[in-house]
Amino acid sequence: MVIFSRVDTSIMSRWWWTVDRWLLTSILLIVACGAILTLAASPPVAARLDLGTYHFAIRQFAYLPLALLTMIVVSLMEPVMIRRLATLAFICFIALTISTHFLGAEIKGASRWISFAGFTIQPSEFLKPTFAVVAAWMFSEWRKDNNFPGHYICVALFVMVAALLVTQPDFGMTAVISAVWGMQFFLAGLPVFFVVLVAFVFMSGSMIAYLTVDHVKSRVDRFLDPASGDNYQITRSLEAFQNGGLFGTGPGEGDIKHVLPDAHTDFIFAVAGEEFGLIACLFIIGLFATVVLRGFSRMFREDNLFVLLAVGGLVTQFGLQAVINMASTTHLMPTKGMTLPFISYGGSSLLSLALGMGMLLSLTRRRAGGDL
Template sequence: MTSFARTDTSLMGRWWWTVDRWTLLSLIALMGFGAVLMLAASPAAAERIGLKSFQLASRQIMLLPLAAALLIGMSLATPRWVRRIACFGLIGSLLLLALTLAVGAETKGATRWINLAGLSLQPSEFVKPCFAVVTAWMFSLQREENGIPGTKIAIGLWLLVIALLLLQPDLGQAVLVSTIWGAQLFLAGLPLAWIAGLAVLGAGGLVAAYFALPHVTERIDSFLDPASGDRYQINRSLEAFVNGGPFGRGPGEGTVKAQLPDAHSDFIFAVAGEELGTIACLIILGLFAFVVLRGFARLMGENSLFVLLAASGLLVQFGLQAFINMASTLHLMPTKGMTLPFLSYGGSSLMALALGMGMLLALTRRRVGGEAQ
């Protein structure tokens, strides 16, 4: 690819010289870490549920080339096509989200998965990036003063998504979507008084969830008072970081993963801590931080409000999701079943994140003239 000349006007030539190659490289590096950790963590999980040792790993690794292709293919799009794809994606994922409540399988007291043609799909994963782009479009339309009530439409979409997520129930995804929406509202120029009011409303919602949802009560109580609940996974997770030390025991040499039921998904960062060590964990953390900070740096001086809001929403989703997973693993906040982007097991999460980060790369490409549309 480096053979592309700056004067190359082909589709791939223009893409190569306008896309953020450092962010692309960082995302591919995260996928690489994910492949290594999946080979290390998934055999124990597969054996626990009666599968062949590397069956889960092979499923995930087979999806990585498709995810990389989706990431790069999406990054070729113009902002106009990003909007179109996000609109169709949001409509489809909302329909599937509603269908999940009717015919989805219940797991651990929640209905979040639906089987389509033999494939298990989690629609809420695809809602997040598409929602971020569509609401950004609505907010930008409102500012263009063309008579379209963009803000009201964005509020309606937010209420619809939150209602569907809470019916599952999935409080973590609801909080994540609300944070994306709130960040975009702030950047769109909402008065600070409104921001404060929404913050109070959000805090009230979390208090209500504490009293209304037993699993939320249990997790918060367990976080605040170690003697009040089951801390088995958290204790094993912290033990993994102690065992690993600065350089780790080596890939495949960890023991805690055999005792962690969710070592291949929610607690994949603990496997990294034991087998790769603290230094590798800091590199992973640095990659996440680099993607987020470089993304915002690319937006400095952006003239398109839509691009600014959409890319910011995607960055907030990516960064906050990574923070929640790592903070939960390190017991810095109550546990929450949320994947670590590109590292945790889960086809829906992997493909949805590839879609969202592809949109981000498309929106942050350097364009001139009509290409900016």
């Protein structure tokens, strides 16, 4: 079925014929999986908190239209507009992230959220996609003109972002942003000496976090030696996958979500494993892999360094976040409170991912060129 004619010159027609439809379809299927799993996983959590049965599902579904609209509208933009949007949003959310240190609501020992008018927003979530695009811009301008100190500006911005996240504290997001930034710096032509230096700094930072931050040390120790502490959530998570087998127990028939505190957020993949089985989990993994591989495929066809670095950053960030969540859930790495993109419950996460994927869809569209 043809939605738009090729002779149609409207903005939506041009978008339809230039957007990467494999990428778009994969993202929409992930969103659909997220909607189904939120309905499956969230009622027991709501019941434990004395909320309405579908409290979390209704809130998530309220954000979905806004998220999809954001993704489509952003994907209609040209690269130069993406750069401007990312810069303005980055400045805005840096200011909001700073304000969390003074006005933020403390939840589970961290001040990452700002509450107003009945809604709670986590500004740092929006730093991930916007910083990736701003960093790509600075690195590309540096490579165009070596007299422009784009790499120094980017280092300063990275130090500022990392410092804000560490002091919240949010070491998981710091690690993701650091990995993406390091990858972009490497692709931009970082000398080998600095590659080694950056790697040393990252490793040293990880070691310092392990030695000085109690909950980081506890999670690593419990991963290496399960008998060294409480592993209740990961034990229940692995039990969920065992119960599910190949085809699962059936929608709504899982038991582990009734005793797993974060079944609708950090451990929603375990709910998928129990109720829908290994086949469904492999399907979800395949969707994430399609987004990542399709993004990299488009990236390596690019002649424009800004687009190459921005797409590389956005795709790496998306894939890395998914890998961390699923690896934590299956005990392949220490547990980390990180959402599974578009699937875990969370309005800030959903909207920030929509912004990031909108920028990715825009930058991977087929175009004859343009002034960046």
